[in-house]
Amino acid sequence: MAEEKQIHMPLSEAFKIALRSLRIRFWRAMITTLGILLAIAFLASILTSTAITANLKLMKEEIPAQRLWVVAMSLLVCVVGITNSMLMAVTERYKEIGTMKCLGALDRFIIELFLLESSLQGLIGSLIGTVAGILLMVIIHVSNEGTKVFSALTFFKTFSLSDIGWIFLLCIATGVVLSVIGAIYPAYRAAKMVPADAMRVEL
């Protein structure tokens, strides 16, 4: 395709729109973020607790299947919540989406926009959640077992789940990935909208 036949959406522009859209619906964004925060905090705390125990006993600890199941469920509930929230956002913004398509936006710009919005919420939620989860567990273990717990904390020393550094990264990655997954269906629905439908004046 000739140079002038291309349509672009620079990342900076998408970022700007995504950030502002979140800001204007601040409290709803906060609630969605809170959901992610709690689920990831839970994940982080389980992993941290297991890591500390394993390092203190100097042997590998297995997380019991039941506990894994509970964690998996909580993450699933979180994803469902994200999907619900994003679907609401898409429905509210029918007109905006239709208008952008009239200005020349490709379907994938719309998808990018919603995935970006969702992953931003995911990033903030999982950052705070991970830190909170890890800290909470450290405090609990220290109050139970004393300061020797601190010697059990390693940061990027070993490539395993008993290393706090890797737990940190894993939890944040999980949070972001889950929020993207949760937003895929709503973003796809938004992108596939026919502009005319999006613009119908509600009677």
Added chain:
Amino acid sequence: MEKAVDERPNTVKTIGLVKEYVMGSVIVKALQGIQIEIKKGEYISIMGPSGSGKSTLFNMIGGLDKPTDGKVYIDEIDIAQLDAYELAWLRCRKIGYIFQTFNLIPVMTAIENVTLPMVFAGVPTDQAMDKGRELLELVGLGDRIKHKPLELSGGQQQRVAVARALANDPAIILADEPTGNLDLKTGKEIIALLKRLNREKNVTVISATHDLKMIDVSDRIIWIRDGRVERIEEREEVAVKVGEIEGEEAG
């Protein structure tokens, strides 16, 4: 007297346009075979009562929806044959849209709204901003470029929408009930603005409306009723006396 055949190329042409909607068990026939030709630089008003199908026709011409049957040609190109990229390109560069409900992006300022189509077209930021400023000045909003739509009146929002429609120097402006949500005086200003652009920039203006004030500025008027073209009138054929509502102007 025989009218000379207009040999100018068609900017917009539709052949046998049909659009049917399925609503439950009923099939609604919004358009039942529309055939029109619009030349470059014309100012056309598509008029008709509510439910006549003019908005549907507008959507077909603007590539916003697909017809059930029939063809739409823009600059001799059948738009049904365009892929997603080319359709987006068409909407970005060739056509400028103006809506009854203004449709500005609420989280962006006036100038950001106006420059958005330019961003999509890949215009460098500085150039886009300069042009955006120029366009806003053209529509009389040079002092409100950083205002958000919330902070602008209906008429001002519609002016921003007009400026946005011109962002990439389109060949066609499609206006769907542009004065629908505006009061009498503001509506007149917008119509005057559109006519001025039509004359100065030779942009084809196609407006779907039931505002009779449009008749005065149109080159031709296409009357739609029940999904069919009822009649097409040239400006000169229409005898219109613009009445005095609210005693605003003298005959």
